[in-house]
Amino acid sequence: MTKLKVCGIATLDDAIELAKLNVHMLGFVTDPISPRYVKFDFLNFLKSLTLPLVSVNVFNIREAIRRTPSNFLIQVHRILNDDEMDIMTTYERKFIMYVPMSERYLPYLEKALNLTGMVLLDLERKSDKPDLNFASKVLKDHPEVGIGGGINLDNVREFLKLEPGWIDVSRGVEDFPGKKNLNKVRKLLEVIA
């Protein structure tokens, strides 16, 4: 069954309340590029939560590896070059590797799948439309892969038809950047069930 990761969480209350729902993973963007940015120190307030927690990073990967609590997964939300990919293999950490949802990134997808069992197919740019045909092809061979990209209550069924390992949702369950709407999350969980 497809699991739900709610990402871009920026308040302790939201994290605690979402953890009480049947959400599978909670994501926190620890890169200042995001309007949902939280400082690494904020992650230390989440240690009482027992579900999988994810630190999402774009440009501060090394800092993230150094400052993210050891129980967190680290999401690398940027295309890495070969040297950076090699360096990733030297760390004893669980990574989620972001891969843009586009045919031209198939070679990178293979590299990411060799590095980690957790790959997230997501938009190359937040303004893009998801390439669900490409995502469908990937998921036929790699059903464990997660998918994101503007998922919300109106379009979630299109993504669920592909039977991804998980769906990754941030903007689609927000009142404003960083503030999650618990009722929208509850409704998403009802659709997934």
Ligand SMILES: O=C(O)c1ccccc1N[C@@H]1O[C@H](COP(=O)(O)O)[C@@H](O)[C@H]1O
């Ligand atoms: O959410 C952000 O602000 C963000 C910033 C920088 C890198 C990644 C970010 N979010 C990731 O993108 C997916 C999908 O988000 P959305 O549902 O399309 O808004 C989200 O789950 C994060 O993993």
